[in-house]
Each structure stands twice: as C-alpha cells, then as structure tokens.
Amino acid sequence: MAEIYNTIETPTLLLDAARAQRNIARMAKKARDNRLRFRPHFKTHQSAAIGEWFRQAGVSAITVSSVAMARYFADHGWDDITIAFPVNLREMDKINDLAHRVRLHLLVDNLAVVEFLSSHLTAPVAIWIEVDAGYRRSGVLWNDDSSLAEIAGRIVACDRMELQGVLTHDGSTYAARTYAQIADAYTMTTSRLNQARHRLMEHGFLQLELSTGDTPACSVLEQFGKVDEIRPGNFVFYDWTQVEIGACTWDDVATVVACPIVSIHPERREVILYGGAVHFSKESLRRDDGAQTFGAIVHLQNGGWSAPTPGAWVRSISQEHGVVHAEEATFATLVQQIEVGGLLGVIPIHSCLTANLLKRYLTFDGESIAMASIPA
Amino acid sequence: MAEIYNTIETPTLLLDAARAQRNIARMAKKARDNRLRFRPHFKTHQSAAIGEWFRQAGVSAITVSSVAMARYFADHGWDDITIAFPVNLREMDKINDLAHRVRLHLLVDNLAVVEFLSSHLTAPVAIWIEVDAGYRRSGVLWNDDSSLAEIAGRIVACDRMELQGVLTHDGSTYAARTYAQIADAYTMTTSRLNQARHRLMEHGFLQLELSTGDTPACSVLEQFGKVDEIRPGNFVFYDWTQVEIGACTWDDVATVVACPIVSIHPERREVILYGGAVHFSKESLRRDDGAQTFGAIVHLQNGGWSAPTPGAWVRSISQEHGVVHAEEATFATLVQQIEVGGLLGVIPIHSCLTANLLKRYLTFDGESIAMASIPA
Numbered sequence: 001m002a003e004i005y006n007t008i009e010t011p012t013l014l015l016d017a018a019r020a021q022r023n024i025a026r027m028a029k030k031a032r033d034n035r036l037r038f039r040p041h042f043k044t045h046q047s048a049a050i051g052e053w054f055r056q057a058g059v060s061a062i063t064v065s066s067v068a069m070a071r072y073f074a075d076h077g078w079d080d081i082t083i084a085f086p087v088n089l090r091e092m093d094k095i096n097d098l099a100h101r102v103r104l105h106l107l108v109d110n111l112a113v114v115e116f117l118s119s120h121l122t123a124p125v126a127i128w129i130e131v132d133a134g135y136r137r138s139g140v141l142w143n144d145d146s147s148l149a150e151i152a153g154r155i156v157a158c159d160r161m162e163l164q165g166v167l168t169h170d171g172s173t174y175a176a177r178t179y180a181q182i183a184d185a186y187t188m189t190t191s192r193l194n195q196a197r198h199r200l201m202e203h204g205f206l207q208l209e210l211s212t213g214d215t216p217a218c219s220v221l222e223q224f225g226k227v228d229e230i231r232p233g234n235f236v237f238y239d240w241t242q243v244e245i246g247a248c249t250w251d252d253v254a255t256v257v258a259c260p261i262v263s264i265h266p267e268r269r270e271v272i273l274y275g276g277a278v279h280f281s282k283e284s285l286r287r288d289d290g291a292q293t294f295g296a297i298v299h300l301q302n303g304g305w306s307a308p309t310p311g312a313w314v315r316s317i318s319q320e321h322g323v324v325h326a327e328e329a330t331f332a333t334l335v336q337q338i339e340v341g342g343l344l345g346v347i348p349i350h351s352c353l354t355a356n357l358l359k360r361y362l363t364f365d366g367e368s369i370a371m372a373s374i375p376a
Numbered sequence: 377m378a379e380i381y382n383t384i385e386t387p388t389l390l391l392d393a394a395r396a397q398r399n400i401a402r403m404a405k406k407a408r409d410n411r412l413r414f415r416p417h418f419k420t421h422q423s424a425a426i427g428e429w430f431r432q433a434g435v436s437a438i439t440v441s442s443v444a445m446a447r448y449f450a451d452h453g454w455d456d457i458t459i460a461f462p463v464n465l466r467e468m469d470k471i472n473d474l475a476h477r478v479r480l481h482l483l484v485d486n487l488a489v490v491e492f493l494s495s496h497l498t499a500p501v502a503i504w505i506e507v508d509a510g511y512r513r514s515g516v517l518w519n520d521d522s523s524l525a526e527i528a529g530r531i532v533a534c535d536r537m538e539l540q541g542v543l544t545h546d547g548s549t550y551a552a553r554t555y556a557q558i559a560d561a562y563t564m565t566t567s568r569l570n571q572a573r574h575r576l577m578e579h580g581f582l583q584l585e586l587s588t589g590d591t592p593a594c595s596v597l598e599q600f601g602k603v604d605e606i607r608p609g610n611f612v613f614y615d616w617t618q619v620e621i622g623a624c625t626w627d628d629v630a631t632v633v634a635c636p637i638v639s640i641h642p643e644r645r646e647v648i649l650y651g652g653a654v655h656f657s658k659e660s661l662r663r664d665d666g667a668q669t670f671g672a673i674v675h676l677q678n679g680g681w682s683a684p685t686p687g688a689w690v691r692s693i694s695q696e697h698g699v700v701h702a703e704e705a706t707f708a709t710l711v712q713q714i715e716v717g718g719l720l721g722v723i724p725i726h727s728c729l730t731a732n733l734l735k736r737y738l739t740f741d742g743e744s745i746a747m748a749s750i751p752a
Contacts, residue, residue: 009466010444043695065696068386085696086638088650089717090385110639112716137697138639138648171694262462263485263514272514274464278732282658318547319419319728320441320461321513340488341465352695356654357733 004366005258005300005343011279012258013354014345015237015361015369016304019254021053023235027218028057034224039063039082039211041233044352046371047361048076050236063231067091067098072372074102081105082211084169084231086130086138087113092120099123107167109140111147114154114161121160128167128211129155129200133192135171142168142192149203156205165209165228166196173216176245186217190225219247239351240296243308244285255361256298256305256345257354259322261338269331271338273314273322275346280317281353287313295346297324299337304364305345309334314346322346380742381634381676381719387655388634389730390721391737391745392680395630396612397429403594403611404433410600415439415458415587417609420728422747423737424452426612439607443467443474448748450478457481458587460545460607462506462514463489468496475499483543485516487523490530490537497536504543504587505531505576509568511547518544518568525579532581541585541604542572549592552621562593566601595623615727616672619684620661631737632674632681632721633730635698637714645707647714649690649698651722656693657729663689673700674721675713680740681721685710690722698722 024040031038040054043065051062051073061080064070070081071094082105087095098104105126108114117125129151132139140147155163170189176182190212197208213230219242224230237255238248259275284294295314299306311330316323324344326334338344348354355361361369400416407414416430419441427438427449437456440446446457447470458481463471474480481502484490493501505527508515516523531539546565552558566588573584589606595618600606613631614624635651660670671690675682687706692699700720702710714720724730731737737745 009470010442010464066386085650086648088386088636088638090636094385110716113638116717136644136646137692137694137699141643260464260466262464262489264488267517268512270512272462274461277657277659277729281653282729283653316513318513319732323513340486341492353653353658356695 004362004364008258008260008343008362010260011275011358013358013361014256014258014300014305015363016254017363017365019252020050020236023238023252023254024053024057027232027235028059030218030222031230032058036224036227037061037229039229039231040236041065041084041231042073043069044233044236045355046072046374047369048073048372049369051076051078063233066374067094068374069372070098070104072374074098079103082128082231083107084167087117089113089116092116096120096122099125105164107138108151108155109138111151111154114151117161118154118158121158124160124162126164127155127161128164129196131166131168131193131196133168133170133189135169137169137171139168140196142196145199148196148199152200152203152205163205163208165211166193166200167211168193170212170214170217173214174241174245176216178246179220182216182220182245182247186221190227194226215242216245216247234352237351237355239354240293240347240349241283241285243296243347250308250347253347255351255355256347257358258300258343259346261340261342261344264335264338264340266331266335269326269328271324271326271334271344273324273344273346274320275322276317276320278319279354279357280322280346280348281350281357282317283350283353285349291315293349294322295348298345298347300343300345308347380738380740384634384636384719384738386636387651387734389734389737390632390634390681391739392630393739393741395628396426399611399614399628399630400429400433403608404435406594406598407606408434412600412603413437413605415605415607416612417441417460417607418449419445420609420612421731422750423745424449424748425745427452427454439609442750443470444750445748446474446480448750450474455479458504458607459483460543463493465489465492468492472496472498475501481540484527484531485514487527487530490527493537494530494534497534500536500538502540503531503537504540505572507542507544507569507572509544509546509565511545513545513547515544516572518572519575521575524572524575528576528579528581539581539584541587542569542576543587544569546588546590546593549590550617550621552592554622555596558592558596558621558623562597566603570602591618592621592623610728613727613731615730616669616723616725617659617661619672619723626684626723629723631727631731632723633734634676634719635722637716637718637720640711640714640716642707642711645702645704647700647702647710647720649700649720649722650696651698652693652696654695655730655733656698656722656724657726657733658693659726659729661725667691669725670698671722671724674723676719676721684723
C-alpha cells in the first residue's frame with residue numbers, strides 16, 4: 001500500500017476495488033430481490049475492466065450516455081445496451097451500425113426524431129419514450145396525452161421500432177437530504193411514469209415497461225413499486241454528493257483522488273493541492289455552515305484512506321490548484337500529519353465527472369485500470 | 377462553411393483561427409509597445425499547432441501549468457518555459473529532465489520546496505518567488521518580510537538556482553465588471569508585487585524581475601507600470617466570462633462549441649442540446665437577471681457564428697445534456713431558426729476548461745487541430 005502511494009506523481013484516481021464490488025453486489029441483489037431488471041449506467045466508470053465486475057454479478061444489460069460509449073462497450077462484448085440520452089440524429093450511421101450489432105435501446109421524446117428514425121433505421125431497435133416526470137430536462141411531459149399517443153403511434157407504425165416502454169431519470173433526488181425526501185421524490189416520479197403508461201394503455205399501447213432508477217433512490221429504498229427496470233450508475237463509486245444526500249456512508253465511497261501537497265499556509269489554515277478543475281470538473285456543494293466545498297478531505301493510509309476530516313474541505317479550485325481550508329482545531333492536527341511533497345486524498349463531489357477527467361484508476365494492488373478512450 | 381457544419385456529429389469545438397491570430401497579434405504588439413516580455417500561458421490552447429501562431433508573432437518564451445505540458449511543448453521546440461504552478465516535488469525526476477533540455481523557470485512559495493530543490497536539482501533553473509498579492513491561492517504574502525528573505529537567501533545559496541524575480545497571478549480581476557475595477561485590481565496587485573521586490577532589495581537581493589498579467593488586465597490596460605513580463609493565456613480564445621468582465625467583446629471570442637439539438641420544448645421555451653459537463657466542465661456565471669448561465673447562445677452561420685442571443689442561455693448542464701432557456705420573445709424567433717438534428721453554438725463560460733475537455737479544434741477551413749494528449 002505505502003509503496004503504491006510512493007509511485008504517485010500527479011493527481012491520481014484511487015479505486016477501492018473491494019468497495020466497488022461490494023456496491024455492485026449489493027445493488028444487484030436488491031434488483032434480484034425485487035425481480036427488477038438491473039441495467040446499470042456505465043457512464044460513471046466507463047471501463048471495460050470494471051464492466052466485468054458487473055458481469056460477474058449477473059448483469060447482462062447496460063446503460064450508457066453516448067453512442068461512442070455504446071460502441072466501446074459493444075466492442076467489449078456487451079450486447080444489450082440502452083443509450084440513455086435523446087437520439088442524436090447526426091449520429092444516425094453509427095446508430096445503425098450499433099443496431100446491427102447489439103440489441104440497442106433508444107430514447108425518444110419528440111416526433112421529429114421518431115419520424116427521422118422511421119425513415120433511416122436499417123435494423124430493429126427497442127424504443128423507450130422518455131418521460132419528463134417533473135425534472136424538466138429531456139422527456140415528454142407525463143401528462144401530455146396527445147404527444148404521448150402521437151409518438152407511440154408513430155413508433156408502432158414502423159416495423160424497425162419496438163415500443164418497449166416509458167423511461168425517466170429523476171434528477172430531483174439529488175436535492176434530497178433525507179430518506180423521506182428521496183422516498184417522496186421516487187413515489188412522485190414513478191406515479192407520474194405510471195400515469196404516462198396508463199395514458200398510453202388507454203390509447204391501446206399495451207405491455208409497456210417502466211424504467212427508472214437514480215442512485216439515491218436505488219440506494220436507500222428497499223421496494224420499487226410497479227417498475228420493471230432500474231438504471232443507477234453512480235453507486236459503483238458513490239461520492240461526496242451521495243454522502244450528503246444520505247444515499248451512502250463515507251465508507252461506501254470507492255474512489256478518492258490522491259493529490260500532491262504543494263504548499264502549506266498556516267497563517268490562513270490552508271493547504272494548496274495539485275488537483276483542480278482539470279481533475280475534478282467544477283461541481284460544488286454547500287456545507288451545513290454555508291461554505292462552498294469542492295471535495296472532502298481524507299488521509300491516505302494503510303489499507304486505504306481515513307474517514308473524512310469534518311473540519312477541512314476544498315474551498316476553491318482553479319484549473320490545477322485546489323485550496324483546502326480547515327477550521328482551527330482541525331488545522332492544528334492536520335498540519336502535524338502532512339508535509340509539502342506528501343499526499344492528501346479528496347473525495348470528489350461528483351465521481352462520474354472526476355473519473356471522466358482522470359481516465360484511469362489505481363487499485364490498492366497497484367493495478368492501473370484504463371477507462372475507455374472516448375472522444376468527448 | 378456550411379459543408380463543415382454538416383460533418384459535425386457530436387459537440388465540437390469550433391475555432392475562428394483569424395480571430396485567435398488577431399488576439400495573439402494584438403497582445404504581442406501591446407507587450408512590444410510596453411517593452412514587456414510576452415510569455416503567454418499555453419494552458420488555454422494546449423496545442424503545438426496553435427503555439428506556432430504565437431511563434432510567428434515573435435513569442436519565444438511561454439508559460440504552462442504542469443510538468444507534462446512543459447514536456448509536450450519542449451518536444452515541440454519551445455526552450456524557455458515557466459511552469460506557473462508551485463513545484464510538485466513528486467515530479468522531481470521529470471523536472472530535472474526538463475531542466476537539462478530547456479531554460480526552465482519554476483515557482484516556489486515555501487522553504488520546504490527550496491530546500492528539496494537545493495539537494496535534488498541536477499541542472500540550473502530560474503526561480504521565481506510566487507507572491508500572494510491578496511488572491512489567497514498560492515504564494516508568499518507580499519508583506520511577509522521574513523519568509524521572502526529566508527526563501528531568497530536559500531535560493532541564492534544554491535548554485536543551481538538563479539533567483540529571477542517575483543511573480544503573481546491576480547485572479548481577482550475575474551470578479552471585476554468594469555474597466556475601473558480591473559485597473560484598480562491591477563494597480564493594487566502590482567503595487568504589492570513591487571513591495572515584495574522592494575523588501576527583497578533591502579535584504580540585498582537586487583535586479584529582480586516582476587512577472588504578472590492575467591487576461592482581463594492585459595486586455596484592457598494600455599500601460600503596465602514597473603513590470604517586466606506578462607503571462608496572459610485565455611485571451612487567445614476569450615470566452616463568455618471575459619465578455620462579462622469587459623475584457624473583450626463577443627466578436628473577439630474565437631471558440632464556440634457546436635452542439636447538436638436533440639429536443640425542443642416550446643411549452644417551457646427550452647431546447648435540449650447534446651453538450652454537458654463532459655464538454656464544458658461546470659463553470660457558471662450569474663446573469664444580470666440573477667439566473668445562472670453555463671454558456672451563451674449563438675447561431676452557426678456562413679463565415680462563422682452570429683452575435684450572442686441576449687434572451688437565451690444555457691440554464692443547466694448535466695453530464696451530457698445542456699438545457700437552453702429563452703425569454704418569450706427570443707424563443708418565438710429562435711424556434712423558427714432551429715430544428716431537432718440541427719446545431720446551436722454555445723460560447724463557453726471558460727474556454728480553457730472546455731478546450732481541455734474537447735481536445736481538438738475544428739477551423740473554418742475544415743482543419744482539425746489536435747491538442748496535446750496529456751494525462752490529467
């Protein structure tokens with residue numbers, strides 16, 4: 001362990017493989033117990049090697065967020081793939097190529113896309129109508145009866161498109177901070193998704209599946225109601241946002257960025273890290289005390305890393321710098337444990353964006369796990 | 377032009393080469409007129425090809441933000457390089473390798489680093505004492521007399537280190553919104569940098585240079601006082617932050633991201649773009665009306681792109697989605713100009729972070745300019 005840390009020169013994404021595998025096993029079991037299809041979102045890890053851990057947990061269907069990512073995982077043996085992003089017509093050739101190779105699932109939320117697909121698809125695909133259950137990103141509004149019916153009608157009129165069901169992503173659970181808030185958000189979202197299905201049934205579109213499942217809801221709930229499929233992604237690593245939401249505890253978090261310490265400023269109780277927006281992106285949260293935080297601080301130690309240090313956080317980041325600020329008592333201890341040239345660990349606010357930037361994982365065995373080399 | 381836009385499948389960084397070259401020429405002339413060394417920061421573009429445009433404008437000394445970036449540009453013929461980030465001791469071998477190859481300038485702000493360098497440097501380097509003139513990131517406080525003297529003393533005691541001067545980055549101009557605010561910030565910063573030099577002179581350290589120069593100050597000021605070197609970087613492309621600061625006008629901005637339109641939601645006057653945090657990072661600004669914006673909207677058209685559309689902006693981004701919101705009158709026009717499958721242009725909030733994510737530029741000639749492939 002110590003030897004591995006000695007090899008680190010620049011900001012490095014550490015991966016606790018045992019925790020990630022535990023997170024996968026736990027979610028896979030929960031899906032099995034609820035007789036749900038578990039279609040995990042692979043945008044978080046973007047790695048064929050980590051994908052194999054899911055396969056060992058019985059996963060055979062996956063979610064990705066881009067055509068390029070679908071191609072990457074198709075190249076690595078995955079043959080049942082949902083691209084959980086509205087169809088980008090400009091990639092029609094690549095979509096057709098994929099549709100010939102794998103069981104491809106696409107999301108549509110407007111007639112223009114469905115009509116284009118009708119005339120351009122060269123192989124069968126499964127189609128999900130994306131429903132906006134109130135999150136206001138993509139999707140047909142759950143109660144927009146005429147749009148739902150019109151889109152569904154156009155889908156079933158094309159023999160290359162099989163209407164699979166209705167699907168939503170509930171980003172609203174990310175604003176939750178208690179179990180009750182997550183449960184309420186989930187209940188509201190799935191109720192609306194069910195309403196959309198019901199409207200479609202009344203128009204004669206039967207046997208439609210429901211797909212949902214953000215990481216907060218999938219992590220804390222034990223029962224999922226009338227849902228057929230869940231698609232969480234972030235849970236494989238979790239991050240500081242999920243800790244703050246209450247979706248996990250700090251010792252479920254499987255990734256930390258090891259950041260070289262380049263300067264220590266006792267007069268303002270700050271430590272300057274090599275670790276900035278090109279490593280973490282610029283996601284932030286508000287602490288309970290109102291301060292903005294770009295990451296939580298841990299010590300790297302034998303067997304992994306410590307619990308987060310409550311009185312210290314990354315208060316700002318620029319392109320390469322991270323500035324750690326600490327409360328008085330915390331700093332007094334911290335400064336005795338660190339030195340310029342040493343390392344501090346940062347739990348990222350958003351592990352998906354951090355992994356997407358760092359492109360590589362270092363495990364405690366010293367293994368370097370590559371991520372897909374996908375153009376942005 | 378239109379043909380080039382037709383080739384775009386996914387979010388693509390467009391580069392107006394003529395504007396970038398004009399930005400370079402203008403800044404190079406300003407430095408010459410003021411008899412300043414122009415040491416532009418190459419972290420913005422990270423591209424050897426764009427570096428050549430600077431060379432044609434007479435630039436021979438550059439700034440970078442990492443050892444890896446220094447190696448990349450050294451490999452492309454640059455031999456006078458400042459790494460404008462506190463020395464990371466964990467990269468000592470690579471620093472020594474560079475010091476043997478080029479005239480290498482390093483920043484120090486603490487004794488631990490200077491002592492480590494003293495015992496580990498194997499080739500001569502130029503050393504700048506980084507001064508914190510109030511920005512509170514890295515640097516020795518400008519009025520910390522004893523630290524300044526102690527660090528300088530230790531530098532000159534080592535024959536591999538040549539004390540070059542004092543250097544600062546004034547990030548405070550990024551909070552400015554008027555010429556007067558930028559000028560005041562610059563005056564305060566350079567005054568403090570001069571005070572630091574004066575203190576060092578009183579301790580017997582003579583002939584020290586002053587290095588400063590953020591993009592806002594370098595863009596709007598015509599005179600620079602007692603400064604020897606400026607190191608702006610962002611000005612080569614500018615971005616929406618610089619427009620908001622008043623450091624440039626919209627038609628100085630040389631990069632725009634072409635984003636595929638994947639959905640249009642007239643009921644909430646929103647357009648869903650393929651273009652999210654993995655393309656833009658997550659930098660945002662507040663508009664005058666208090667709304668948060670992740671980018672300004674332009675139309676792609678013959679010869680480039682339009683003026684920004686005042687009543688439309690990217691109101692939120694997630695990993696891949698960008699949500700454009702428009703005021704009522706703006707949307708009525710906008711919706712007639714766009715279609716699903718078409719493109720909208722987004723002026724990034726922070727071009728450095730956007731370029732760092734997109735890794736490649738598409739010029740109006742259809743040329744694809746690669747960026748350094750540097751591990752984060």
